[in-house]
Amino acid sequence: MFSFRGEQALQFGLLHLITLAGSTGMLTCLVLAVACVARWPVYVSAQTVDETALLIIDVQDCFLPNGSLAVTDGDQVIPVINRIRQDFEQDFSLVVLSQDWHCPDHVSFASQHEGGTPYSLVNLTYNSEGRLCREDSIVSSDQHGVRCSPQKSDSDMITVTQTLWPDHCIKNVTSGPTSAAFSDSLKRKDSDVVIRKGFNCDIDSYSAFYDNGGFRQTELNSVLKQHNVGRVVVTGLALDYCVYYTSLDAHKLGYKVITVTDAARGVAPDSTSAALSDMEANGIELVKSESLRAALDTSSNKATSSWDRHCAVILLSAMVLIHTTNLP
16 A cells, blocks of 8 residues: 655645646645645644653652552562663653652641541642642641631632642651652663652642642643653653653643553552553553553654645645546
């Protein structure tokens, strides 16, 4: 079966149309050719925004064995991630590590809520500016958020459901169960970019792109844009929380997303299963590391294939119409 690449179709088609077009056919030629050329910016964008970044999410001491919020088998992701870095080094123009970076009295800690127990749920209320509304149930509530006006309507308030966690990943702590340090076993380079998240004491941040209320972005999106990244490969901890929300937000922001399932582990089986199903339903590509090569090769061609088909069909249709017009 004969197929065109987009540029070849454009060059061949336009030359053929110019040769064949009579006065009547010329208008058809121009209209359809313009429609094809109008797709050129999309094609150029797909060609230029084609760098790939490896995202390593929260591979920190606090989430590893002996950490205060240890993910079961979390340390098993490290050799997989290291192997991906080594085997696909030429594919990644950028490597980004996200780092949970909490203050000691972070609002997501169960220790900061009267009667709070780890893994229970609470509803936190924020005003329209994304400021936490103080509540008496929050320990040292005078240090968290602002007093919200009781006259404000419900539409002015945003409720965020928060899982309460054990104290973990406390900024500047480099040893012990609450250490925020990256694992010593994780291969790193000086060129790696570190994106810190969760540093606002009044709101959590599962995603490496946004806080949990979607009020503020981290620098990740702008860093990826600066490096001309159009595709991300997501790995790390935990699959059902930070990896999951990072993958979803990357997809919403228009990146092609490949999440490597054996380079990630989840907190709980049920939430991990639900996260995998939801990612797949949202068009995120889930692969094992052994299939990453094929996934990278396949997805790199997807951006241009629709333009190729679109342009080729238009030009071929134009040729048929002009042939018909020139028949006696």
